[in-house]
Amino acid sequence: MECRLFRIQGRVQGVWFRGSTRREAEPLGITGHARNMPDGSVEVLACGTDEALARLEKWLHHGPPMARVSNVEWKTVRADIPDSFYTG
Secondary structure, eight states: OOOEEEEEEEEOOSHHHHHHHHHHHHHTTTTEEEEEEETOOOOEEEEOOOHHHHHHHHHHHTSSSOOEEEEEEEEEEOOOOOSEEEEE
16 A cells, blocks of 8 residues: 655646545545645545556546646655545
């Protein structure tokens, strides 16, 4: 299990990005969170297998239909692995 902290920039707030991320993450067995940041980006903490995280990362580059992603950055982090995926 690995945890990655993603920062997604672009038109990613007000387009159902967080809820859609949860819908993508849960079937992959990924736990963590998605939350809006004050600068207009979305932060996603994702904990799961390398394969699952790679699949989620690919999806994060485009997000839900109304989103317009301009940049995705991530880093591996140490975190207490959450029991589920939540939005906040």
